[in-house]
Amino acid sequence: MSTQSIHLLSPSFPSPRSLSNLPYSSRLLSFNPINLPFPLRRSAFPLSCSCSLSPASPVLASDNGSGSSSVATQASSSAIDVDAVTEAELKENGFRSTRRTKLVCTVGPATCGAEQLEALAVGGMNVARVNMCHGTREWHRNVIRQVRKLNEEKGFAVAVMMDTEGSEIHMGDLGGAPSAKAEDGEIWTFTVRSFDSPLPERTVNVNYDGFTEDVRIGDELLVDGGMARFEVIEKVGPDVKCLCTDPGLLLPRANLTFWRDGSLVRERNALLPTISSKDWLDIDFGIAEGVDFIAVSFVKSAEVVNHLKSYIAARCPGSEIGVIAKIESIDSLRNLEEIIRASDGAMVARGDMGAQILLEQVPAFQQKIVGLCRQLNKPVIVASQLLESMIEYPIPTRAEVADVSEAVRQRADALMLSGESAMGKYPEKALSVLRSVSLRIERWWREEKRTEALELPEVASSFSDRISEEICNSAAKIANNLGVDAVFVYTKTGHMASLLSRCRPDCPIFAFTSSTTVRRRLNLQWGLIPFRLGFSDDMESNLNRTFSLLKARGMIQSGDLVIALSDMLQSIQVMNVP
Ligand SMILES: Nc1ncnc2c1ncn2[C@@H]1O[C@H](COP(=O)(O)OP(=O)(O)O)[C@@H](O)[C@H]1O
Numbered sequence: 001m002s003t004q005s006i007h008l009l010s011p012s013f014p015s016p017r018s019l020s021n022l023p024y025s026s027r028l029l030s031f032n033p034i035n036l037p038f039p040l041r042r043s044a045f046p047l048s049c050s051c052s053l054s055p056a057s058p059v060l061a062s063d064n065g066s067g068s069s070s071v072a073t074q075a076s077s078s079a080i081d082v083d084a085v086t087e088a089e090l091k092e093n094g095f096r097s098t099r100r101t102k103l104v105c106t107v108g109p110a111t112c113g114a115e116q117l118e119a120l121a122v123g124g125m126n127v128a129r130v131n132m133c134h135g136t137r138e139w140h141r142n143v144i145r146q147v148r149k150l151n152e153e154k155g156f157a158v159a160v161m162m163d164t165e166g167s168e169i170h171m172g173d174l175g176g177a178p179s180a181k182a183e184d185g186e187i188w189t190f191t192v193r194s195f196d197s198p199l200p201e202r203t204v205n206v207n208y209d210g211f212t213e214d215v216r217i218g219d220e221l222l223v224d225g226g227m228a229r230f231e232v233i234e235k236v237g238p239d240v241k242c243l244c245t246d247p248g249l250l251l252p253r254a255n256l257t258f259w260r261d262g263s264l265v266r267e268r269n270a271l272l273p274t275i276s277s278k279d280w281l282d283i284d285f286g287i288a289e290g291v292d293f294i295a296v297s298f299v300k301s302a303e304v305v306n307h308l309k310s311y312i313a314a315r316c317p318g319s320e321i322g323v324i325a326k327i328e329s330i331d332s333l334r335n336l337e338e339i340i341r342a343s344d345g346a347m348v349a350r351g352d353m354g355a356q357i358l359l360e361q362v363p364a365f366q367q368k369i370v371g372l373c374r375q376l377n378k379p380v381i382v383a384s385q386l387l388e389s390m391i392e393y394p395i396p397t398r399a400e401v402a403d404v405s406e407a408v409r410q411r412a413d414a415l416m417l418s419g420e421s422a423m424g425k426y427p428e429k430a431l432s433v434l435r436s437v438s439l440r441i442e443r444w445w446r447e448e449k450r451t452e453a454l455e456l457p458e459v460a461s462s463f464s465d466r467i468s469e470e471i472c473n474s475a476a477k478i479a480n481n482l483g484v485d486a487v488f489v490y491t492k493t494g495h496m497a498s499l500l501s502r503c504r505p506d507c508p509i510f511a512f513t514s515s516t517t518v519r520r521r522l523n524l525q526w527g528l529i530p531f532r533l534g535f536s537d538d539m540e541s542n543l544n545r546t547f548s549l550l551k552a553r554g555m556i557q558s559g560d561l562v563i564a565l566s567d568m569l570q571s572i573q574v575m576n577v578p
């Protein structure tokens with residue numbers, strides 16, 4: 001085997017024992033040109049016979065029901081866990097075929113059964129989202145546990161995202177009716193009164209007590225950003241009488257916004273807390289159930305993100321729960337950069353965003369948010385109405401396919417289904433459209449060699465981080481120039497894997513981590529194939545083990561060209577699989 005390597009050692013980094021015999025002085029940046037015909041760093045032992053050299057480092061127990069990270073001492077030196085679906089895909093079609101864009105599915109009544117969840121997992125769902133706007137905690141608990149059970153029993157690695165309700169104004173649940181039709185010219189009552197008995201005809205509850213005080217006669221009331229439109233004509237105590245001016249379908253808990261002189265009214269409701277008391281209870285529930293991500297609705301500033309992160313850290317120290325900021329309000333657009341910096345990722349929540357700004361402004365903001373997240377090295381999800389027509393129909397519109405393609409072309413980390421998978425007629429078909437469009441556009445992009453000119457600014461905050469960042473940028477470039485088959489990264493926290501993902505290299509990135517929770521979290525990031533593997537500081541031994549384990553499972557072959565990086569060693573090695 002020929003190994004060619006570049007090692008970059010940070011002065012603050014503990015020198016791994018495997019390096020002690022190498023001719024490096026402490027503060028050293030040594031660059032060995034990779035096209036030299038001999039190995040720069042000789043293997044102490046031949047890689048092909050090294051599967052017995054497994055490290056005795058502790059590894060985390062495999063996926064368990066609670067998602068907690070109980071440390072088991074060396075569960076199995078030979079084990080490597082990878083998502084069963086990716087494994088099958090790799091074996092069948094090789095490295096280049098793996099999908100880089102990740103897929104999030106909202107789980108709802110159409111998909112909450114074990115069989116349906118399994119079908120979504122097999123269909124490529126990387127993250128299951130539960131929306132706390134709907135359903136009971138019991139219902140959500142059941143879904144989360146079923147996902148965990150499937151992971152355990154079937155070898156999936158589906159992460160779970162809990163999405164908070166937030167305190168924006170929305171309608172009640174229509175007294176149990178699935179929907180209600182508002183016709184042109186009808187008078188409807190929007191009220192903050194609560195009813196014990198069924199709702200009177202043409203009456204809708206509103207969740208916000210200040211509603212009657214805040215609206216004025218002449219205001220326009222928009223349901224779901226314009227699915228139906230009303231004009232406020234009279235206020236009678238707790239009731240607001242409205243004339244329907246644009247007929248439409250009202251869905252349970254639909255979002256309400258009111259507009260005055262062409263502008264969104266943001267008076268007192270703009271002062272409502274981003275995380276309501278109900279949301280805090282849901283968050284406690286999510287932490288207890290071991291969710292991987294919490295998506296915060298209607299984020300207005302970085303402050304709330306920081307607050308939630310410290311709350312999570314205090315409630316469960318060492319937790320790996322990622323906080324995703326949903327960009328959907330005017331305030332979030334104003335404070336975009338600080339919010340994204342504070343978060344572990346962002347969601348372009350186009351549903352509510354489109355109700356708060358002009359629809360024609362949404363695409364530009366999408367592009368801006370996707371670009372900013374990439375620059376700041378945060379995963380980004382493009383969400384809402386990607387395949388809306390598939391709630392009803394088995395094929396998407398051409399326009400929807402174009403929208404999905406655009407998000408893939410922007411190289412968003414993930415695409416999300418909402419109603420399509422939660423309550424639509426064709427959840428699996430919708431997922432397969434996302435999958436096939438992603439694959440097709442990614443391939444087209446690679447074939448066209450459309451390497452984008454996007455400048456990636458430095459994100460590191462320490463010298464050691466800068467080294468990691470430079471290594472990842474260089475490794476991605478080398479990978480593209482040499483046309484390598486895969487980049488391997490050994491990462492404890494996942495940071496180096498995400499830095500590589502940020503570069504969007506042409507080949508897949510195999511991210512090896514010993515933590516089950518880090519592994520699941522990496523599921524949201526572009527191009528990463530997370531593996532759980534116990535590993536040591538000794539790269540030779542890590543590589544040997546990985547090669548033999550992956551070869552035994554038919555996932556790589558002798559002769560495949562890989563680049564290997566490690567965040568313990570801060571090194572780049574280029575080699576053929578022995
Ligand atoms: N847990 C659930 N229980 C019942 N219905 C749900 C659930 N989750 C989602 N839905 C349905 O799917 C639709 C789309 O989901 P989503 O986009 O997450 O919510 P929203 O429409 O409130 O923004 C919802 O409007 C609702 O009708």
Ligand SMILES: C=C(OP(=O)(O)O)C(=O)O
Pocket residue numbers: 131133163297326328348349350351352353383384418
């Ligand atoms: C994803 C969104 O949030 P939710 O579905 O919770 O309204 C959105 O508004 O686009």
Ligand SMILES: [K+]
Pocket residue numbers: 131132133163164165166297
């Ligand atoms: K929500």
Ligand SMILES: [Mg+2]
Pocket residue numbers: 297328349351352353
């Ligand atoms: Mg929303």
